[in-house]
Amino acid sequence: MSSKENAAVPAGIPPQETSGSDIVVSIEHVTKQYTSPGGGTFSALNDVSLQIRRGEFVAVTGASGSGKSTLMHILGGVDEPTSGSVRICGSDIYEMDDEALSAFRRREIGMVYQFFNLIPVLNVEENIAFPYLASEEKPDFPAINRMMRRLGLFDKRSNLPNRLSGGQQQRVAIGRAVIRKPSLILADEPTGNLDSANGEEVMHIFETLCRENNTTLVIVTHDASIAARADRVIRLADGAIVSDERGAKQG
């Protein structure tokens, strides 16, 4: 923190209360290159800089191959960029060692995927409880019960994932991502494998839960109706941001 920023903070307010802490995602000059079999390099992301505030709902769009999933993996701490910095909640995540990064990801980042990625041998309740178990914490069972009711899954709580519809599986994945109130949730085409009615239902509860918790939500989507409800729409083409616009819904 610079002395200039400190000077703007009224006495008695700790530094984490400054507006800087409102930035959940801050990436600068991020490039991700892959080496082709011929030995040439190809940039899946090319010098991307981006900031996203706490509580923002951002839709990421763009043609297949434009770098959307690469961006999500880099934000999620699962794929290190070739160059550039990635700060999540102020921490440079690729400066951390593996153990610290794993713990940080469990606390601050939730992920939702197109193909649900539930743990097949765990039932609904156990999948939603999994983030606690992975952190060796006692699950908050009252919170898990409330979550299952809100997701319309209480009656299915003992079902394994293969005994659920696609929409139900995605609601479990959302419950798992949201249950410990991370700062950031990344969802890569979360409705891409659902019909439009199920996709709409899943998106409604997903957005509601994130807005209640003031969680930053970044969703890769081809669905215009999802982009229309986002606060902000970022479009990628050939590994670069080609537009970044406030949604119609909010200023």
Ligand SMILES: Nc1ncnc2c1ncn2[C@@H]1O[C@H](COP(=O)(O)OP(=O)(O)O)[C@@H](O)[C@H]1O
């Ligand atoms: N592991 C990899 N090795 C080589 N090229 C990759 C790898 N992952 C992604 N790419 C390439 O990077 C580009 C962007 O991919 P991706 O981020 O998955 O795009 P999107 O999600 O927008 O469809 C694509 O051309 C893809 O083929």
Ligand SMILES: [Mg+2]
């Ligand atoms: Mg993709």
